[in-house]
Amino acid sequence: MPSKSQRKRNGSGASTGTSGGIGRLLAVLGLLTALLASVVYVAERNLDKFYVFELDHLQDLAKRSVAQHGNDTRGAVRYIVDELSAKLPAHVNVEEDWVFNNAGGAMGAMYIIHASITEYLIIFGTAVGTEGHTGRHTADDYFHILTGTQMAYVPGEYEPEVYPPGSVHHLRRGEVKQYKMPESCFAMEYARGWIPPMLFFGFADGLSSTLDFPTLWKTTYITGKLMIGQLLRAKF
Incomplete structure (x- = not known):
């Protein structure tokens, strides 16, 4: 049976992994948003074409x-x-x-x-x-x-x-x-x-x-x- 200190370390690792996953997801969403905004901006300036x-x-x-x-x-x-x-x-x-x-x-x-x-x-x-x-x-x-x-x-x-x-x-x-x-x-x-x-x-x-x-x-x-x-x- 894991000791109290082992359970604490395992919980801390899971929390860190979850935080890292959310951070990566937010970074990807931010990048996609910036890319989409850039495409829309360029297209907007060239709509007449x-x-x-x-x-x-x-x-x-x-x-x-x-x-x-x-x-x-x-x-x-x-x-x-x-x-x-x-x-x-x-x-x-x-x-x-x-x-x-x-x-x-x-x-x-x-x-x-x-x-x-x-x-x-x-x-x-x-x-x-x-x-x-x-x-x-x-x-x-x-x-x-x-x-x-x-x-x-x-x-x-x-x-x-x-x-x-x-x-x-x-x-x-x-x-x-x-x-x-x-x-x-x-x-x-x-x-x-x-x-x-x-x-x-x-x-x-x-x-x-x-x-x-x-x-x-x-x-x-x-x-x-x-x-x-x-x-x-x-x-x-």
């Missing part, structure tokens, strides 16, 4: 689609996709597959035209109106109104921002608003910045409220397929 869509072109395209098709939303969407697929065939999804989207208390449907690490382009809207929270995002969001009207509100203001067809609502990175589509409204929505963190906002209502798992699965499948496809083309 990853973008394939041009802001001016998208705004002009949205305006032309409105001028050409008026309240014919289907025609406007096809006009947009046809031009983009001719200009950027490797980056545009021409398969018009609509899926419901619940986010920030609002509900509508979307057709994902492009999804990658630094950009997404969708057609989003509803034929019956909706209202909700924009979310606070890691990307700039440009909401090009095609049909209908969008309204937005920020605390401290007494009048709404109003965005008619042909206009663009720019939600700057890190900002937040309340928004409303009083009636039928569809828009071409383009975001540029860090897209993956935005997915949490897009899935939160489905996981905590609607529990519409088939829609969540379909959204995940389409988004994942498009993002992986872009990564295979070296598009981040």
Whole structure:
């Protein structure tokens, strides 16, 4: 049977080993954090190099689609996709597959035209109106109104921002608003910045409220397929 002094030495050795293991783990975590921060910093300073869509072109395209098709939303969407697929065939999804989207208390449907690490382009809207929270995002969001009207509100203001067809609502990175589509409204929505963190906002209502798992699965499948496809083309 070990003596009291032997048990004390054994306990001290185990304690030292545990402390050393925790110290090594913390050191590794610190190193990984520093490495990740460095990668994000470098990538952040070079985000513009990853973008394939041009802001001016998208705004002009949205305006032309409105001028050409008026309240014919289907025609406007096809006009947009046809031009983009001719200009950027490797980056545009021409398969018009609509899926419901619940986010920030609002509900509508979307057709994902492009999804990658630094950009997404969708057609989003509803034929019956909706209202909700924009979310606070890691990307700039440009909401090009095609049909209908969008309204937005920020605390401290007494009048709404109003965005008619042909206009663009720019939600700057890190900002937040309340928004409303009083009636039928569809828009071409383009975001540029860090897209993956935005997915949490897009899935939160489905996981905590609607529990519409088939829609969540379909959204995940389409988004994942498009993002992986872009990564295979070296598009981040």
